[in-house]
Amino acid sequence: MGIPEPERARIVEHALPTLAAFNPSLPDEEFQRAEEAGSRLAAYFTGLLERRRGDGPPAETPPDLVTCLADSLAPRQAVGVLWAIWAAGYESTVGGIVTAVLAMLDHPDQAHFLDGTWEQADAFVTECLRYDAPVWGTGVSRAPREPVELGGVLVPPTADLRVLFGAANRDPAAFPDPDRFRPGRSPNQPPMVTFGQGPHYCLGASLARIEMITVLTRLRRHLPDLTLAAPPRRCGTGALRRFEELMVAV
Numbered sequence: 001m002g003i004p005e006p007e008r009a010r011i012v013e014h015a016l017p018t019l020a021a022f023n024p025s026l027p028d029e030e031f032q033r034a035e036e037a038g039s040r041l042a043a044y045f046t047g048l049l050e051r052r053r054g055d056g057p058p059a060e061t062p063p064d065l066v067t068c069l070a071d072s073l074a075p076r077q078a079v080g081v082l083w084a085i086w087a088a089g090y091e092s093t094v095g096g097i098v099t100a101v102l103a104m105l106d107h108p109d110q111a112h113f114l115d116g117t118w119e120q121a122d123a124f125v126t127e128c129l130r131y132d133a134p135v136w137g138t139g140v141s142r143a144p145r146e147p148v149e150l151g152g153v154l155v156p157p158t159a160d161l162r163v164l165f166g167a168a169n170r171d172p173a174a175f176p177d178p179d180r181f182r183p184g185r186s187p188n189q190p191p192m193v194t195f196g197q198g199p200h201y202c203l204g205a206s207l208a209r210i211e212m213i214t215v216l217t218r219l220r221r222h223l224p225d226l227t228l229a230a231p232p233r234r235c236g237t238g239a240l241r242r243f244e245e246l247m248v249a250v
C-alpha cells in the first residue's frame, strides 16, 4: 500500500479496535470506542495522503497505492478506500493463517499436500478456508431489492440480512461429509464461499491465498516437528474468527 514501515505498528494499534464494529451485537459503548478508533485511523490516512499529494513516485519505482490515490481521488474517497482495504485485509488474513496452521497441526495425515506442487498446497488452503472460515459472515448487512422467499421464509426489502459463509461452507447438500477436513475435494462440487460471492467478492482473495500458502509451506519445510503445545484460545469478534493464543512447540 505504501505505508512507511515505522508507522505500521501505529496503524495496527489504531485500527484493531475499529474491527469490533463488525460485530452486529456490539454494545453501544463499545461501538462508540470502535468509532473513535476509526476516526483516529481516518485522521492518520488523511495526513499520509496530504504528505504524498503531488509528490509522485520516483521514476524508477512503481507507484504505491497511497500515492496513486492521493493524486486521483478526493481526500474523503481516498481515505475510504485505504480504510476498507486495511480493515478487510489485515485481521481476516491473520485469522486465515492461524486457522490454517491449526488445521495443519490437527490433520498431520493431510499435511503432505504442503510438500508437493503449488496446486496441491492451494487445495490444502482451500479446504482450510472452507472448514474454518476466518470471516464467517458479512459484517455489512444486505437486503433484497424485492421480497424473496428463502427456505420457506419471505424476506422483505426492509430486512437486515447477514450471510453466514461459515454455515454455507458446511452445507451437506453442497459438501458431502462437510465436517471432515479433506483437501482436494471433488472438483465438481460448488466452490466454498469464504471470500463471498458476486459483486463484492473479496478484492484480496488471491493475495490472501499466496500469503497462506507461503506461510504453511515454509513452516513445513523449516519446522517439520511443529506441534500444538496447548489447546488454542479463541476470541470471538463478530464476523471475524480470531485467536487469543496458539501455542506451538518447535
Ligand code: HEM
Pocket (backbone or CB within 6 Å): 084, 085, 088, 089, 090, 092, 093, 096, 097, 133, 134, 135, 138, 139, 140, 165, 193, 194, 195, 196, 197, 199, 200, 201, 202, 203, 204, 205, 207, 208
Ligand atoms: C483469508 C483472508 C480473507 C478473507 C477470509 C476475506 C473475506 C472477505 C469476504 C467474505 C468479503 C465479502 C464481504 C461481503 O460480502 O460483505 C471480502 C471483501 C473484501 N475483501 Fe477480503 N478477505 C481476506 C483477505 C483480504 C485481503 C488480503 C484484502 C486486501 C488486500 C481484502 C480486501 C477486501 C476488500 C477491499 C473487500 C470489499 C470488496 C467489495 O465490497 O467490493 N481481503 N473479503
